[in-house]
Amino acid sequence: MEDLHELIQRMNRFFYTRQTYDIKRRIYFLKKLRTTILAHHKEITRAFYSDFKKPLFEGYTTEIYTVLSELNEAISQVRQWAKPDIKPSTLPLLGGYHQIIKEPYGICVIYSPFNYPFQLAISPLIGAIAAGNCAIIKPSEYTPATNKVLKKIISETFPPYYVTLIEGDATIASQLLEEPIDYVFFTGGTSTGKLVMQQAAQHLIPVTLELGGKSPTIVDYDADLKLAARRIVWGKFLNGGQTCVAPDYVLVHEDVADKLLCYIGFALQHLYKGKEQIAHVINESHYVRLLQLIDEDKIYFGGHFDTDSLYIEPTILYPVSEGDLCMQEEIFGPILPIIPFKRLDEAIQIVQRHPKPLACYLFGQNKKRINHLLKHLSFGGGCINDTILHLLSPKVPFGGVGYSGMGAYHGYESFNTFTHKKTILVSSKHELPLRYMNPNKVTSLIKKWTK
Numbered sequence: 001m002e003d004l005h006e007l008i009q010r011m012n013r014f015f016y017t018r019q020t021y022d023i024k025r026r027i028y029f030l031k032k033l034r035t036t037i038l039a040h041h042k043e044i045t046r047a048f049y050s051d052f053k054k055p056l057f058e059g060y061t062t063e064i065y066t067v068l069s070e071l072n073e074a075i076s077q078v079r080q081w082a083k084p085d086i087k088p089s090t091l092p093l094l095g096g097y098h099q100i101i102k103e104p105y106g107i108c109v110i111y112s113p114f115n116y117p118f119q120l121a122i123s124p125l126i127g128a129i130a131a132g133n134c135a136i137i138k139p140s141e142y143t144p145a146t147n148k149v150l151k152k153i154i155s156e157t158f159p160p161y162y163v164t165l166i167e168g169d170a171t172i173a174s175q176l177l178e179e180p181i182d183y184v185f186f187t188g189g190t191s192t193g194k195l196v197m198q199q200a201a202q203h204l205i206p207v208t209l210e211l212g213g214k215s216p217t218i219v220d221y222d223a224d225l226k227l228a229a230r231r232i233v234w235g236k237f238l239n240g241g242q243t244c245v246a247p248d249y250v251l252v253h254e255d256v257a258d259k260l261l262c263y264i265g266f267a268l269q270h271l272y273k274g275k276e277q278i279a280h281v282i283n284e285s286h287y288v289r290l291l292q293l294i295d296e297d298k299i300y301f302g303g304h305f306d307t308d309s310l311y312i313e314p315t316i317l318y319p320v321s322e323g324d325l326c327m328q329e330e331i332f333g334p335i336l337p338i339i340p341f342k343r344l345d346e347a348i349q350i351v352q353r354h355p356k357p358l359a360c361y362l363f364g365q366n367k368k369r370i371n372h373l374l375k376h377l378s379f380g381g382g383c384i385n386d387t388i389l390h391l392l393s394p395k396v397p398f399g400g401v402g403y404s405g406m407g408a409y410h411g412y413e414s415f416n417t418f419t420h421k422k423t424i425l426v427s428s429k430h431e432l433p434l435r436y437m438n439p440n441k442v443t444s445l446i447k448k449w450t451k
Contacts, residue, residue, distance in 0.1 A: 004172075007164065008179040011107050011134045014161040020104060020132045023082055027075055029129055029158060034071045036157045037064065037122075043149045044118055050145035051117065053280040053309070054239065062239065063119040066392065070123050073394035073411050074130045081130065081415045095428025102419045104132035105206075106182035111173060111196065113188045114140035114282050115242040115332075120210075121150060124185045125163065127414025133183070137165045138173055140188075142282050174199065181205060183418060187244075189330075190355075190403050208407030208417055211400055213357040214248040214330050217387065218347050218373060219260055220364030221253040227385065228363040229263030232336075233271060235361070235387025237314045240279035241334040245359040245380075247387055248331055249320070251347040254340040261318060261338065265301050272314050281310040281333060290333040293326040300338070322350060344369060348376050355403035356380075361387045380404050 019025060037044070041064050048054035048063070085100040108128045112121035121137050128135045137154065139147045151165045158164075166172060177184070177199040186196045187210040200207050219228050236247045252260050272278055281287040287310045294303060294315060302315035312334050317326060320337035327337060341347045351360070360379040362370055370384060380400040383390050391398045391410070399408030409417050 004166070004175055005179060007136075007161075007166075008107060008181065010161045011136070011164075012180070014159070015104075015106055015134045020129075020134060020162065023079055026078055026130055026132060029162075030071055030075050030078070030126065033122075033126075033129075033153075033157045034068065034075070036153050037067065037071075040149060040153055043152075044146070047143075047145035047149045048118070048279075051114075051143040052240070052242075052282045053275070053311075055277060055279065058239065058279070063116055066119050067122045067126070069392075070126045070394045070410065070414070074126050074415070077412065078130045078415065081412055082132075085421075089425070095430040097426050099424045099426055101422040101424060102131070103422055105418060105420055106133060107180075108133045108135045108183040108185060108418060109176050109181050110135055110137045111184070111186040111188060112137060112139045114142040115239060115244070117143040117146040118150065120187045121165075124187075124208075124409055124414060124417075127409055128183075128185070128418045129163070130415045131418035133418050134161070135163045136176065136181075137163070138176060139165065139167065141167065141169050177203070177205070184208070185409075185417070186210065193405070208409065209400070209405045210244070210407075210409070211358065211403065211405040212244040212330050212332070213400070213404040214327075214354050215245055215357040215359040215361070215379070215382075216351045216354075217247040217250045217361040218351075218363065219250060219252040219256070220344070220362075220366065220369055221255045222365045223256070223260075223363035224365070224385070225256055225260050226263050229260060230267045231385075231387050232361070232363075233264055233267040233314075236336050237268075237272065237278055237334050238388065240281065240312075241314075241336075242279065242282065242332055243388070245388055245391060246332075247336065247359075247361055248357070249327065249337040249339060251339050251341050251350060254342055257318075257338070257340045261300060261316070264316060268301055268314050268316070275306070275309065275311050278311075278314065278334065281312060284310065286333065287312070290331070290335060293331060293333075293335055295320075295324060295326070298324075302334075322353070344372065348373065351377055356401050358400045358404035359383075359388075359390070378402070 045056045045059040048059040082102055087098040089096045110124050121139055147167055154165045184200050184205055184207040190211045193209045193211045197207050232247055298317040300316040300318040302313040304313040315335045318338040320339050356378045358380040360382040362373050362384050364370055381390050394411035397408035397413040398410045399405055
């Protein structure tokens with residue numbers, strides 16, 4: 001694609017003017033981005049509603065507020081983040097020291113998904129800009145209204161060869177990876193993430209993958225069931241269940257399963273009283289896929305749907321077994337399977353039979369049992385007696401492990417992700433005779449020192 005190639009070339013020429021290296025300039029554009037977002041916040045939330053009926057309050061709190069928090073953290077901290085690190089040298093380098101210079105990669109491509117179309121485009125962009133890079137955002141084609149507002153915000157904030165947004169389908173996404181770019185940040189499904197990594201590997205382009213998976217929730221026999229029910233329902237059905245860290249299924253101790261289900265029913269009735277209070281499914285293909293996961297014989301609550309508006313009522317399935325269709329893939333929608341268990345190790349084995357998830361949520365009061373779960377389960381991050389909220393702070397890293405992703409971001413971790421650390425030895429004038437001695441004597445001395 002000739003136009004795309006020319007754009008990359010111009011961005012490279014702009015990058016090599018070193019204007020993006022200037023810390024004052026980075027802060028200026030981060031502040032300008034914040035101002036532009038605030039000026040368009042009503043347009044952004046209206047776009048969410050246009051794309052998939054996302055409630056206005058939910059759109060502001062889960063997308064705009066999160067991004068503004070990231071921006072404030074970067075603006076206040078980027079000077080400190082960008083300072084070179086000084087490390088002492090070892091004995092053979094007597095008198096010298098190491099300087100770790102933090103420099104940008106260059107041209108970074110950010111692939112953002114449909115489920116949080118604003119937050120997951122702008123949040124990694126903040127890290128890329130704070131680190132001194134140029135960036136191309138390739139958003140999902142499933143959110144045209146949000147993309148239109150995003151494009152306006154980017155064009156009003158940045159020169160076109162500093163940051164730009166390119167729309168298109170998978171063909172454009174693939175063509176970008178054939179260009180001389182320097183870093184790829186991908187958020188989306190595991191299958192697409194594999195393709196991105198495979199193509200990037202052909203050109204040795206480093207990647208960060210923020211994926212997903214079947215994130216479990218484990219409710220032990222001593223959990224505060226009323227609290228657990230509210231927080232599970234809120235976390236699961238936020239954004240219509242289209243959240244990468246949403247509780248994908250619940251494992252509940254059989255002694256308290258009936259009580260938990262009753263409380264979940266109460267929470268659903270309180271939180272969701274109609275179509276306007278939950279985001280709808282993003283498109284028809286996802287809608288059809290989700291309906292196929294609902295076993296009518298196991299519907300405990302919900303199950304209603306409306307094809308014209310792509311609405312699926314929050315639906316609870318119980319009792320579910322590992323062999324059920326809903327347990328074979330990440331659900332990514334408003335369907336919550338619940339599986340009873342007898343022993344804690346049984347719950348652990350169920351989780352371990354799936355690839356490592358992006359999140360895990362544990363509800364219980366017994367610290368020994370909670371720690372047992374934490375020691376035996378590998379996952380990206382999670383909460384004890386809550387859901388979702390672990391990813392809100394810009395002061396801690398967020399990312400996956402194994403099939404749920406690689407690399408991390410948010411706050412300093414975003415800066416770190418988009419930064420190459422260049423180590424320089426600053427040597428002294430002091431000479432160690434050791435380096436010029438007879439090799440046999442040197443070897444003998446080193447063997448003595450390393451015993």
